[in-house]
Amino acid sequence: MLIELVAAVALGFAAAGLALLARRAVPSLPRFTVPAVAGLAMIGFGIWSEYTWFDRTSATLPDGIEVISAPAESAVWRPWSYVTPLVLRFMAVDLVGARRNEAAPGQVIVEAYVIGRHGPRARIPVLLDCVGLRRADIADGIDFAPDGTIAEGDWRPAAPDDPLIAAVCGTS
Structure with missing residues (x-):
C-alpha cells in the first residue's frame, strides 16, 4: 500500500509538471489547472489500481493454483x-x-x-x-x-x- 501511495504522489507531481508546462504554453488556462490535473491524475491512478488489482495479482499465481x-x-x-x-x-x-x-x-x-x-x-x-x-x-x-x-x-x-x-x- 505504501508503494501505491508513493506511485500516486509521483504521478501527481508528473501530471502537475505537464499541466504547468501546458499553462505556460497557453497562458489563458486558469491557475487551478495545475492542482486539478494533479488531483485527477492521483484519483484516476487509485481507481485504475483498484480495478486492475485482481487481474494483476491472479496472473502472478503459480501454475496449479486456480x-x-x-x-x-x-x-x-x-x-x-x-x-x-x-x-x-x-x-x-x-x-x-x-x-x-x-x-x-x-x-x-x-x-x-x-x-x-x-x-x-x-x-x-x-x-x-x-x-x-x-x-x-x-x-x-x-x-x-x-x-x-x-x-x-x-x-x-x-x-x-x-x-x-x-x-x-x-x-x-
Missing part, C-alpha cells in the same frame, strides 16, 4: 463501483498439491488461499469429503487415525455448488 471465487463488491465511498463493481478479495486452491488417501476414497486435502487487497494472505489446509459433501479445516488438535483417515473433525456440510467442492471434487 482462482475459485472472486466476488465483486460495491461501496458508498466508491460511487463508481455501483456502475462496475470491483474485486477486493478472492479465494484460490492448489489443485496440483491435492493429497488423497487410498484408505479414505473421496477425501482430499488441499491448500486454500484467501487473498485480500489490503490484508494479509491466509493459507488454510482443508479436508474435503467429495462423497459426503462436507469439509473440515485442518487445524491444531485434529486427530488422524492410524490409517490416515480423520478420527475426529469439525465437519461442516457443503453445498454441491460450493466453489471449493466444485473445483476439487469436479476434477477427481
